[in-house]
Amino acid sequence: MTQQSHPGITGSNDDATEYYSTKEAAAILGVAHRTVQLWVESGVLQAWKTAGGHRRIVKASVERLVLERRQARAVSASAAAQVRHRVLVVDDEPAMLQRYELELSGWDMQIDIVKARDGFDALLEIGRERPRILVTDLQMQGMDGVRMIQKLRANPDYAGMQVIVVSGLERSTISSMSLPADIRVLPKPLPFEQLRSAIGSALQAG
Numbered sequence: 001m002t003q004q005s006h007p008g009i010t011g012s013n014d015d016a017t018e019y020y021s022t023k024e025a026a027a028i029l030g031v032a033h034r035t036v037q038l039w040v041e042s043g044v045l046q047a048w049k050t051a052g053g054h055r056r057i058v059k060a061s062v063e064r065l066v067l068e069r070r071q072a073r074a075v076s077a078s079a080a081a082q083v084r085h086r087v088l089v090v091d092d093e094p095a096m097l098q099r100y101e102l103e104l105s106g107w108d109m110q111i112d113i114v115k116a117r118d119g120f121d122a123l124l125e126i127g128r129e130r131p132r133i134l135v136t137d138l139q140m141q142g143m144d145g146v147r148m149i150q151k152l153r154a155n156p157d158y159a160g161m162q163v164i165v166v167s168g169l170e171r172s173t174i175s176s177m178s179l180p181a182d183i184r185v186l187p188k189p190l191p192f193e194q195l196r197s198a199i200g201s202a203l204q205a206g
Contacts, residue, residue, distance in 0.1 A: 019047075019056040028062055029069070039065070084110045085203060086129060090122040090136035090145065091115075091166075100135070103192045109199065119143030123151065130158060133202050135195070137188075138167040138174070146177050153180060162202035166190050 020028065025045065026036045036057070039045045045065060046058040089100040097115045104113050114131065116122040118140045125131070134152075138145035145165065152158040167174060168188035179185070184198045 018059050020059055020062055022055045022057065025057045025062050029066060084112050085132040086114060087111045087133045087135065087199065088114045088116060088122060088125055088131040090117075090119065090134070090140070090148070092118050092137065092140040092142075096137075103195075104199075107196055107199075109203070111199070111203075119145060119148035119151075122148055126152070126158065126161075130161065133162045133164065133199055135164045135166060135199075138165060138169060138177070146179070149179065149183070162205065164195070164198050164202065166195070 022033055022036050022040075026033045029036065036045065037055070040047045040055060040057065046061040047055050049055055087104065089097065089104075091097050091100070094117075097117070101113050101115065104111065111132075114125055116125050119136075120143050122134070122136065123143070126134075136145045136148065145167075149163060149165075152161060152163075163180075163183045165174070165179065165183055165185045166188055167185065171185075174185055184202075186194050186198065
């Protein structure tokens with residue numbers, strides 16, 4: 001078989017067990033045909049061309065890249081697992097705040113719990129460091145939950161923050177408050193398993 005050189009390509013071998021076609025390499029690596037071509041041209045993959053102009057990609061270089069990509073994904077997943085997420089809970093009842101801390105700290109989640117007694121305290125905490133998730137009552141002394149949520153949603157920096165409302169109000173009353181449609185509403189007394197599920201979903205939603 002006659003081989004010809006190609007920029008960024010090294011080596012040659014006509015043993016079919018030692019190389020892949022571009023299509024085979026793309027399937028193994030889980031990328032597009034064009035991506036494999038670019039990797040060959042940039043030297044990421046070793047290959048040569050046959051006299052007929054077909055690329056033959058060195059099997060060892062494909063296997064090396066598969067291993068490197070697998071290791072990179074593992075490192076990324078490990079780093080993601082270690083990231084801790086800030087959860088701010090807002091309630092004007094001290095006993096309820098203590099219950100939140102007791103329950104949430106026992107869950108197998110990478111979360112840090114921050115507490116606030118009303119909307120004003122919550123906005124101060126959010127200003128210090130934006131939480132990933134806000135869990136708030138609606139009826140509180142000082143600034144209530146509705147006003148706090150309205151102020152947050154009016155600020156582009158906080159508009160995408162995940163919000164979970166916990167309230168003892170009737171559903172019809174809450175509906176009349178015109179809360180944003182994406183806000184999850186849970187009842188009081190609070191079923192903490194429902195809160196756990198809601199927080200888990202919010203974390204997965206990014």
